[in-house]
Amino acid sequence: MTKRSDCPISNVLDHVGDKWSLLIIRDLMFFGKHSYSELQNSEEKMATNILSSRLEKLETHGLINKQPDKKDKRKKVYQLTASGIDLLPILLEMILWSAKHAPELTIPTQLVERAQSDKAGLINELIANINR
Amino acid sequence: MTKRSDCPISNVLDHVGDKWSLLIIRDLMFFGKHSYSELQNSEEKMATNILSSRLEKLETHGLINKQPDKKDKRKKVYQLTASGIDLLPILLEMILWSAKHAPELTIPTQLVERAQSDKAGLINELIANINR
DNA sequence: TAATTTAACTTGCATTTTAAAAGTTAAATT
DNA sequence: AATTTAACTTTTAAAATGCAAGTTAAATTA
Numbered sequence: 001m002t003k004r005s006d007c008p009i010s011n012v013l014d015h016v017g018d019k020w021s022l023l024i025i026r027d028l029m030f031f032g033k034h035s036y037s038e039l040q041n042s043e044e045k046m047a048t049n050i051l052s053s054r055l056e057k058l059e060t061h062g063l064i065n066k067q068p069d070k071k072d073k074r075k076k077v078y079q080l081t082a083s084g085i086d087l088l089p090i091l092l093e094m095i096l097w098s099a100k101h102a103p104e105l106t107i108p109t110q111l112v113e114r115a116q117s118d119k120a121g122l123i124n125e126l127i128a129n130i131n132r
Numbered sequence: 133m134t135k136r137s138d139c140p141i142s143n144v145l146d147h148v149g150d151k152w153s154l155l156i157i158r159d160l161m162f163f164g165k166h167s168y169s170e171l172q173n174s175e176e177k178m179a180t181n182i183l184s185s186r187l188e189k190l191e192t193h194g195l196i197n198k199q200p201d202k203k204d205k206r207k208k209v210y211q212l213t214a215s216g217i218d219l220l221p222i223l224l225e226m227i228l229w230s231a232k233h234a235p236e237l238t239i240p241t242q243l244v245e246r247a248q249s250d251k252a253g254l255i256n257e258l259i260a261n262i263n264r
Numbered sequence: 265t266a267a268t269t270t271a272a273c274t275t276g277c278a279t280t281t282t283a284a285a286a287g288t289t290a291a292a293t294t
Numbered sequence: 295a296a297t298t299t300a301a302c303t304t305t306t307a308a309a310a311t312g313c314a315a316g317t318t319a320a321a322t323t324a
Contacts, residue, residue: 010175049273151282
C-alpha cells in the first residue's frame with residue numbers, strides 16, 4: 001500500500017489497514033507467538049501465502065523483524081519492533097470497543113476493568129512482557 | 133465480512149478492517165462531512181462504488197445511519213451512531229501513533245499535546261461536536 | 265544412516281474484490 | 295425547458311485473496 005495522503009489515520013491504515021495485519025500484531029503482542037507456524041495456527045486461520053506476504057510487508061514497514069532461530073535452524077523468530085509495540089494502545093481501544101458493543105463476545109473482565117481504571121499502567125505492564 | 137472468531141480485535145476488524153471504512157468514519161467524525169459527495173471528495177479519493185458499498189456495510193453494521201435530507205430531497209444525510217462515535221479512541225490512538233512514528237506528516241501539534249495531557253477531556257470535547 | 269517429519273515458505277489457479285470509467289435517475293437550479 | 299447536481303449503479307479490467315499442492319533445508323525417528 002502506497003501512501004495515499006498526509007492524514008495520520010490514513011497513514012496507519014497504509015501499514016495495517018487490512019483484515020489480517022493487526023491479527024498478526026495481536027498474536028505477537030498478546031499470545032507470545034514468534035514463529036510462522038504458530039501464527040498460522042491462530043483461530044482465524046489465515047492462508048499461508050497471505051501470512052507470508054503480510055509478514056513481508058510488516059517487516060518492510062518496520063513494524064516487525066525476523067531473525068533466524070538460534071536453536072533450530074529451520075525456524076525464524078518474528079518479533080515486534082518498537083513501532084510495532086506502539087500499536088498496543090490501538091489494539092487496546094479495539095478490545096474496549098468490542099467489550100462495549102459486542103457483548104456476545106467473552107472478553108476477559110479483568111483486562112477490561114484494568115484498562116478502564118488504569119490504562120497507562122496496564123499498557124506498561126503488557127509492554128514489559130512482549131518479546132520475552 | 134462474516135465473523136471470523138470471538139476475538140475482540142478480530143471483531144472490530146470485521147466491521148472496519150479495510151483500507152477505507154475508517155476514513156469514512158474519520159470524515160464523519162472530524163471533518164463534519166455528512167453527504168455522499170462530501171465523502172467522495174476526501175483527499176484519498178475513493179472510488180464511488182467502493183464508497184457506496186462501504187456506506188452500506190457500515191449502516192448494516194450499525195456504525196452509521198442514513199436519512200433523507202430535509203431541505204434537499206436529492207441528498208442523504210450520513211451520521212455516526214453511538215457505536216460509530218465510540219470508534220473515536222481508536223482513531224485518536226492512530227493519530228498519536230503517526231505523530232510518533234511518521235514525523236514527516238504534519239499533525240496538529242495542539243491536538244497531539246492535548247491528547248497526551250488530557251485524553252479523556254479531549255475525547256469528550258470532540259464527541260460533543262460530532263453530528264452538530 | 266536412511267526414512268520421515270517439521271518449518272517456512274512458494275507456486276498455480278479459481279474466485280472475489282477493487283479500481284476506473286461511464287451511465288442512470290430524481291430533484292434542484294438556471 | 296435545459297442544465298446541473300446528488301447519489302448512486304453498472305461494466306469491465308486489474309489486483310488481491312483463498313485454497314490446495316509443491317519445494318527445500320533442517321531436525322527427528324526408526
